[in-house]
Amino acid sequence: DAKTTQPPSMDCAEGRAANLPCNHSTISGNEYVYWYRQIHSQGPQYIIHGLKNNETNEMASLIITEDRKSSTLILPHATLRDTAVYYCIVRVASGGGADGLTFGKGTHLIIQP
Amino acid sequence: DTAVSQTPKYLVTQMGNDKSIKCEQNLGHDTMYWYKQDSKKFLKIMFSYNNKELIINETVPNRFSPKSPDKAHLNLHINSLELGDSAVYFCASSLGTGGYGYTFGSGTRLTVV
Numbered sequence: 001d002a003k004t005t006q007p008p009s010m011d012c013a014e015g016r017a018a019n020l021p022c023n024h025s026t027i028s029g030n031e032y033v034y035w036y037r038q039i040h041s042q043g044p045q046y047i048i049h050g051l052k053n054n055e056t057n058e059m060a061s062l063i064i065t066e067d068r069k070s071s072t073l074i075l076p077h078a079t080l081r082d083t084a085v086y087y088c089i090v091r092v093a094s095g096g097g098a099d100g101l102t103f104g105k106g107t108h109l110i111i112q113p
Numbered sequence: 114d115t116a117v118s119q120t121p122k123y124l125v126t127q128m129g130n131d132k133s134i135k136c137e138q139n140l141g142h143d144t145m146y147w148y149k150q151d152s153k154k155f156l157k158i159m160f161s162y163n164n165k166e167l168i169i170n171e172t173v174p175n176r177f178s179p180k181s182p183d184k185a186h187l188n189l190h191i192n193s194l195e196l197g198d199s200a201v202y203f204c205a206s207s208l209g210t211g212g213y214g215y216t217f218g219s220g221t222r223l224t225v226v
Contacts, residue, residue: 034212043117043203043217044156085154091212099168100146100205101215103156 004088009108018075020107022088025069032093033064033071036101037084044087044103047073051093083111116140119204119218126194127226134189134221136204144210145187147179148203150220156203162187163210194225 005023012018024033035047048055048062050071055062061074075082087106117138126132138145144163150156160179161168167179176192191198204218 032212036215038156041220043205043219044215045217046214049213089212093211093213099210100148100158100161101212102158103148105155 004090004104006086006088006104006107008105009110011110011112012075012078014080014111014113015077018078018082018109018111020073020075020086020088020109021070022073023070024088024090027068027090028092030092031090033062033068034089034091034101035060035062035073036087036089036103038087038106039081039084047086078109078111080111080113082109084109116216117204117206117218119202119221121221122219123222123224125224125226128194128196130194131190131192132194132223133191134202134204134223136187136189136218138185138204138206138216140206140208140216142206142208142216143184144207145181146205146207146215147187147189148205148217150201150203152200159202160187160189191223196225199223199225 032049032051034049036044038044048060050062064071085106085108087103120135146161147159148156149159159170159173178190180188201220201222203220205215207215
């Protein structure tokens with residue numbers, strides 16, 4: 001799996017959009033970008049994923065640059081419950097072997113009231 | 114219904130004891146995992162298992178062993194517990210081996226005294 005780089009921590013005001021960057025300059029053509037988050041004391045939770053087009057679901061939006069070397073997860077209206085560690089993971093969609101997701105250090109997003 | 118359930122949620126035990134953590138998923142997923150999260154909050158995969166292969170992280174001591182009675186269960190057995198085994202252990206499952214839709218349990222906090 002390609003390596004990712006994320007800032008260790010970020011702050012965001014409640015109600016504002018939280019933009020979390022991720023660099024993945026060594027991403028391969030068949031690798032997707034996945035985002036998971038871990039709220040304190042809970043198991044990680046899937047948020048969104050994408051290959052090259054921008055994606056949106058009920059939780060977030062994912063913007064992937066045209067060269068696919070970086071991406072941004074956007075939480076449009078952050079709430080206090082969005083305080084969590086956010087992980088950006090690059091991996092093939094299938095056939096990658098049953099070796100599981102590799103979690104880096106992630107970004108600790110703190111939503112300020 | 115809880116998708117991935119682990120028991121017990123908390124486990125306090127003495128050094129040298131043998132213990133087991135149970136995990137069950139009702140999602141129909143074909144691959145299950147065990148992750149360890151230490152005091153520094155790093156999530157590391159220990160095992161991944163489907164009906165075709167068991168992959169063991171080479172850093173995991175052989176005191177740890179997964180047992181899968183069927184596709185919906187992956188239990189973790191730990192022999193001769195050591196202080197350093199204290200951590201939160203997460204079970205997870207996925208359909209296929211890509212990066213999409215991993216579902217994690219709520220974790221088992223193991224404390225070895």
